[in-house]
Amino acid sequence: MKKANRKIKAIISLILVTMLSMMFTACSSQEDAKPQEKAEGADSKFGGTITVAQKMTPPHLDSDKSTDWAISSIMNHVYEGLFEFDANFEPQPHLAASYEITDGGKVYDVKLREEVLFHNGKEMTSEDVEASFNRWIKNNDAGNMVAPYFDKLEVVGPYEVKFMFKEPYAPFISVLGSHVSNQKLVIRPKELVEKFGDNIMDEHIGTGPYKFVEWVPDQQVVLERFDDYVASEKPASGLAGERIAYADKIVIKSVPEQSTRLAGVQTGEFQFAEEIPQDQYEIVESDPNAEPVIVTPDGMEMVIINCGAAPFNNINARRALASAIDMEELGRMMIGNENFWNVDGCIYPKGTVWYQENSGKGVYNNYDPAKAKELLKEAGYDGTPIVIVSGQDDKVEKQGAIALKGMLEKAGFNVELQLFDRPTVVEKRSKKEGWNLHLSYFYMACPDPQVEGAWTGTNAWISNWDDEDSRAMDEIFARMMKETDKDKRFEIVKEFYDKTWETLPYIKTVEYSRMHISNSELKGYANSCQPFFWNTWIEEE
Known part of the structure; x- marks a missing residue:
């Protein structure tokens, strides 16, 4: 992620709640309970x-x-x-x-x-x-x-x-x-x-x-x-x-x-406001009454794949999809300001116990439209339109879906983009038919990799993934659940990462930051x- 040349007044911290500290004994002393008291000299804060x-x-x-x-x-x-x-x-x-x-x-x-x-x-x-x-x-x-x-x-x-x-x-x-x-x-x-x-x-x-x-x-x-x-x-x-x-x-x-x-926030009516578009950063940064609060990296945009319907029930079609995506261009189209997004193949951010360097190497951010076309032929793709379902009110999701459509068409896919309000998107993607791809925001703050099993294994969430690979993934999560030794457990977590990039039940695109603002x-x-x-x-x- 590129660093801003200008001074960012925001408090920038890595907000990740991902590490499991598992020990057979983990204790802290009993605290003396007492109602909160005003600290000496702090009356003016109340x-x-x-x-x-x-x-x-x-x-x-x-x-x-x-x-x-x-x-x-x-x-x-x-x-x-x-x-x-x-x-x-x-x-x-x-x-x-x-x-x-x-x-x-x-x-x-x-x-x-x-x-x-x-x-x-x-x-x-x-x-x-x-x-x-x-x-x-x-x-x-x-x-x-x-x-x-x-x-x-x-x-x-x-x-x-x-x-x-x-x-x-x-x-x-x-x-x-x-x-x-x-x-x-x-x-x-x-x-x-x-x-x-x-x-x-x-x-x-x-x-x-x-x-x-x-x-x-x-x-x-x-x-x-x-x-x-x-x-x-x-x-x-x-x-x-x-x-x-x-x-x-x-x-x-x-x-x-x-x-x-x-x-x-600028007028003082609010002391804090959530989620201001990143393209407003310059305005906020220059305002003496407001300060940008940048949460980074906060989330990631994922391409959710309907693995139960053609053509993406074929692994080569999913590999063609991965080769067709230009992550850098997708980041520019979805987010814009390059201070607010980054490319990294690991679904846990750098600096956390679950981070793996070079996760997805050879697959993630390996843009190659020619290779995608070859893989499509191997998959037996017959030109049936690929349906991308997207929300029309979420700017990041909509812009990403438009960019994704163009990339897939360049790689030989026939693509139909359908834009709906949020309830309709949720309803459509809950079905096993009628859609193929959907861009979705995910927190990068899951408390433990075990949680990823809720949308990664056999018929998990909306993937409709059900084959030998999905059942092999289930077995990885079963072992992960039982292993209490932190180092041994991380080795199993790395198996999960490798299997994800090998089988592609979904594809991480870019990780990005949200911007809140506070009054001075x-x-x-x-x-x-x-x-x-x-x-x-x-x-x-």
């Missing part, structure tokens, strides 16, 4: 309202019942997990005090912090963890992934629980703390869980630094400081550690128009792929 302009409006606020990222961006302030990821990409005990892994990776013994209070004044105990976990494993996307291997939960005492598995389950701690798509297990009062059961909650009581006040659909969510919050005494790091609620209130507004989000009055903001506003205050200039 007070005021932080107003945030969010790109999307959530369908509801129940994280167990949706994968919508807008929910967790809001409710991370209200609910907390047993584990949270730190800035070094490791899951750390948060509401948990310590944990120990025994019986070859089949038993996780978790001790809880004591005297942690819910917003209703009730102390959190193991009964709340039990109720929250039972709801999570039944309703949550990540819980569903864990469920087939889980045996039972045992309440050992008021501040201790044991999670028991039928066989070793290496990614458990990382999955419990995952921030991706609302996967994290958050702890709610037992009474609240029993009241709503499997229904969507419209009451919210957590342990976080802010408590829920109101939600006006399509307009705003209001949170206010929880004065009796019991913070972790560990240093703040990523989503882990100490959380201080400096602002009296946080108001998160739904503002779909990017021009309104930008103008609101907002201080202490720690960059994250999901913005949060504890440890953040307003300083009037």
Whole structure:
């Protein structure tokens, strides 16, 4: 990724929550619980309202019942997990005090912090963890992934629980703390869980630094400081550690128009706004009232392939597809500004424990239209139109689909591009017929490579991939799940990478950065792929 020659005032950090720190014992000391206190000399930081302009409006606020990222961006302030990821990409005990892994990776013994209070004044105990976990494993996307291997939960005492598995389950701690798509297990009062059961909650009581006040659909969510919050005494790091609620209130507004989000930060109406187009960087950088906040690398655009329908049920057709894609040109067409995108074949970014140098070598970014034509002949392609399904409202996706169409036509494919609104795209790609390719955004922040199995194996997600290669991939993920030794597990992860580039159930294109913006009055903001506003205050200039 090219470096900007001009000074970027943004806080730029590598936001990746990908590393699994698996040990047979991993402990931290029990913390002395006490409500948060104002640090000496810090009184001036307290007070005021932080107003945030969010790109999307959530369908509801129940994280167990949706994968919508807008929910967790809001409710991370209200609910907390047993584990949270730190800035070094490791899951750390948060509401948990310590944990120990025994019986070859089949038993996780978790001790809880004591005297942690819910917003209703009730102390959190193991009964709340039990109720929250039972709801999570039944309703949550990540819980569903864990469920087939889980045996039972045992309440050992008021501040201790044991999670028991039928066989070793290496990614458990990382999955419990995952921030991706609302996967994290958050702890709610037992009474609240029993009241709503499997229904969507419209009451919210957590342990976080802010408590829920109101939600006006399509307009705003209001949170206010929880004065009796019991913070972790560990240093703040990523989503882990100490959380201080400096602002009296946080108001998160739904503002779909990017021009309104930008103008609101410039005028001081908003202290923070999500996702401003990268082509606005020069304007933001030159404005004394605004600062760019660049999350890099944040995501990647993937070519999703319908492997169950001709011609891409043939491996040579998929290899022809890979040879037909000019990654550099695709990046320029989708993103534009070269400061905001990069080419790299590994689906985990450089600097993380799961990164592999030269992943996909010989296949990734190996643009060769002539080779693509030869492979198409070997595949027996008969000229039937390749249907690319794309959203018409997402600029990156639409521009990428248009560029992809031209590249494939140059390589000998007959291509039909179909543009729809988001619900129609989701509906069409859920079927086994009627489409061939789709460009889709993926976070580069999955908590553990095991999660990749949800869309990589036999008939996973929308790929319709079902052959000897898909079943070989299933076997790789089965071994990955059981291996608790970190180094040995990484060797299995590299097998997954190699098999992916050999068989091409999907194709990573470019990784790129999003740009948020903050008003110059907002201080202490720690960059994250999901913005949060504890440890953040307003300083009037």
